[in-house]
Structures are given as structure tokens and as C-alpha cells.
Amino acid sequence: MVSALSGSGTISLLNGTASLTGGANKTSLMMTRIGERMFETMRKQTDQVNAAFDARIESLSARQGTIAGRARDASRILDGVEKSEEQITEIKGYLRDLKTIVAKAVKNPSASDFYSEQFNAKITEINRAANRYSGDFNLIGRPNDLTLLPDKKTVQVSDFGGNLELQAKYAGTSFNIKGTGDSAGLFYQNKSTSNVMYKVERIGNDDSLSVVGHDQGRISNLVVGDDGSISFDVDGGASSFTGTLQKGGLEIMPSWFYGDLSDATGTDDAMTAIRKAEKLLQDASFSVTQVKIQVEPKLRRLEQDKQELLDEMSKASGEQYRKVAEIEDETRAQYNAIESSLNSQASALSGYQSILASGTSGKFVNTLG
Numbered sequence: 001m002v003s004a005l006s007g008s009g010t011i012s013l014l015n016g017t018a019s020l021t022g023g024a025n026k027t028s029l030m031m032t033r034i035g036e037r038m039f040e041t042m043r044k045q046t047d048q049v050n051a052a053f054d055a056r057i058e059s060l061s062a063r064q065g066t067i068a069g070r071a072r073d074a075s076r077i078l079d080g081v082e083k084s085e086e087q088i089t090e091i092k093g094y095l096r097d098l099k100t101i102v103a104k105a106v107k108n109p110s111a112s113d114f115y116s117e118q119f120n121a122k123i124t125e126i127n128r129a130a131n132r133y134s135g136d137f138n139l140i141g142r143p144n145d146l147t148l149l150p151d152k153k154t155v156q157v158s159d160f161g162g163n164l165e166l167q168a169k170y171a172g173t174s175f176n177i178k179g180t181g182d183s184a185g186l187f188y189q190n191k192s193t194s195n196v197m198y199k200v201e202r203i204g205n206d207d208s209l210s211v212v213g214h215d216q217g218r219i220s221n222l223v224v225g226d227d228g229s230i231s232f233d234v235d236g237g238a239s240s241f242t243g244t245l246q247k248g249g250l251e252i253m254p255s256w257f258y259g260d261l262s263d264a265t266g267t268d269d270a271m272t273a274i275r276k277a278e279k280l281l282q283d284a285s286f287s288v289t290q291v292k293i294q295v296e297p298k299l300r301r302l303e304q305d306k307q308e309l310l311d312e313m314s315k316a317s318g319e320q321y322r323k324v325a326e327i328e329d330e331t332r333a334q335y336n337a338i339e340s341s342l343n344s345q346a347s348a349l350s351g352y353q354s355i356l357a358s359g360t361s362g363k364f365v366n367t368l369g
Contacts, residue, residue, distance in 0.1 A: 177241070
């Protein structure tokens with residue numbers, strides 16, 4: 001703001017004719033009132049300019065914030081892609097370890113209990129690797145309890161509800177068993193990182209009726225049908241369960257599903273399951289690549305849009321500053337011109353006053369007398 005133009009009040013620029021006495025004081029008073037009037041006019045003009053530009057910049061800022069939010073969502077997904085590649089590499093190693101464990105169980109059938117526990121421990125490592133990162137940055141882990149699929153990731157790509165929905169495949173391994181027949185209304189829900197399964201009344205319910213560990217031969221008399229049906233006893237027949245098996249991710253089951261690796265049938269089935277898991281992991285890796293292919297161009301466009309809005313905001317702010325400065329400079333110039341004119345008039349009047357007050361005689365003075 002212009003410091004010379006301060007205060008408030010209005011007064012006509014033409015305020016009558018000043019007398020010859022007290023001219024300087026009246027000039028100072030007149031400039032104060034003129035300054036107040038000019039400041040008020042200038043403030044109205046700058047307020048109008050600021051209001052127009054502030055509304056425009058606020059709108060651009062809101063738009064930029066929306067675009068920046070979408071870009072953050074896309075960027076998080078690409079971070080998830082990078083993390084998924086690391087996770088998948090690690091899980092590949094664990095699948096190789098599983099093959100080694102099964103091969104050792106084949107050579108040492110008397111140590112099947114030991115290798116059975118190693119097998120289950122390695123599955124737990126696979127699942128911990130898949131679940132390592134939080135949901136926002138995890139494309140291949142932390143599956144939904146019901147679907148055994150990772151949560152979908154969404155990037156909004158337009159203002160009219162156009163969303164890009166993305167879902168990679170689960171790179172861990174888990175399962176649910178839905179009770180049928182006498183077991184109807186009950187479920188076994190696997191806890192993939194805990195090496196146990198919970199008997200529950202509803203999938204996703206944390207209040208378990210019982211907990212069954214995958215080690216120590218607690219599952220027996222297993223029968224699995226080609227249609228996904230499954231039945232087994234728990235703790236030597238203390239309880240039994242009949243249901244339908246739902247596999248998820250790499251679809252490797254605990255060692256009890258393969259006879260605790262105690263015979264050739266069990267170890268053959270386990271090795272077949274691991275080979276299938278390697279192919280499923282390749283599918284998961286491919287699904288991550290597809291996510292990357294879809295998101296990268298969207299993020300580039302969002303970043304471009306965000307920068308364009310920032311540039312437009314900067315341009316508007318600069319234009320606002322220039323327009324306000326022009327109004328202030330013009331007002332200052334007008335004020336200085338008026339002040340200079342009035343000072344000149346006051347100086348001339350002061351000179352006349354000195355001549356008239358001196359009492360000096362002369363032809364001009366005598367003529368006036």
C-alpha cells in the first residue's frame with residue numbers, strides 16, 4: 001500500500017479559496033484530506049482487483065489440490081509396484097526352499113514331522129513377505145478375508161467419476177473352509193501369518209470358537225474331492241468337519257493337506273502344488289506389470305496437469321500484483337502532483353504576504369494604497 005495515502009474521510013478537491021494568512025497550514029490540512037479521499041478510492045479499486053484474482057486463484061488452488069491428490073494415489077500405487085517386485089523376488093526364493101524341504105522329506109521319511117513343520121514355517125514366511133507393506137502400498141498381499149484377493153486400488157482420472165480400478169493377484173497363500181452338512185453355519189478361516197486356522201461362525205469374525213494349529217498332526221482322516229469338498233477330523237476324532245475348500249493366492253496348503261509329508265503320495269502332491277504356485281506367482285508378477293503399464297501414463301498426465309495449474313496460479317498472482325501496483329503507483333503520482341501544485345501556490349501566496357506585510361513604500365505600493 002501507499003504509505004502517504006492513509007486515513008479516511010472525504011472532501012471536495014475544490015474546498016474554496018484560501019486566504020493569504022495561514023496558507024501553509026491550510027495546504028497541509030487540504031493535502032491530508034485529499035490523501036484520505038484518494039486512499040479510499042484506491043482501496044476500493046484494489047479491493048475489486050484482489051477479490052477477482054483471489055477468487056480465481058482459490059479456484060485454481062482447489063483444482064490443483066484435487067489433481068495433486070489423484071497424483072498421490074497413483075504414485076502410491078507405483079510405489080506398491082516397486083515393492084511388489086521386491087516381494088515377488090523374495091517369495092520365489094521361499095518356493096525354492098519349499099522344494100528343498102520336500103526333497104529332504106522324501107530322502108528322510110523318518111524325519112517327516114520335522115520337515116512338515118519346516119514346510120509350514122516357510123509358508124508363514126511367504127505370507128509375511130506378501131503382507132509386509134500396508135494396504136496403500138501393497139498390491140499382492142493383505143487379502144480380503146472373504147475373497148482372498150488383495151484390495152482393489154483406484155485412481156480417479158476425470159472429474160465425472162471416471163475411475164481406473166486396478167487389482168493385482170495375491171502372492172501369498174491362504175484358504176477358507178465353508179461348513180456343509182453337519183458343519184453348516186461354521187467356517188475354518190486360515191490365519192496366513194500365524195500357522196493356525198480359526199473355527200468361526202462368520203468369515204472375518206475375530207471371535208473364534210477354537211484354534212487349530214497346522215503342526216503336530218492335529219488334522220487326520222483327510223478326504224478331498226475333485227469338486228472342492230473336504231472332510232477331516234481334529235485331534236484324533238475329538239471333532240470332525242465337512243465343508244467346501246476355497247483356496248487363494250498361490251494355493252499351497254499346510255503340510256497336513258499333503259499327509260504331513262510322511263509318504264510318497266503326500267510329497268508328490270506337495271511338489272505338484274509348489275510347481276503350480278510358481279506359475280501362479282508368475283501370474284501375480286504379470287498382474288503387477290499390468291498395473292504399472294496402466295498407471296504410469298496416468299501419473300504423467302496428472303503431474304503435467306498439476307504443473308500447468310501451478311504455473312497458471314503463479315501467473316495469476318503476478319498479474320494481480322502488477323495490477324495492484326499500477327493502481328497504487330498511479331494514485332501516488334496523482335497525490336504527488338496535487339501536493340506539488342498546492343505547495344507552489346502556497347509559496348507564491350506566502351511571497352505576496354511578505355511584500356504586503358513589509359510596509360515598504362514605492363510606486364507599486366503607493367498605487368495600491
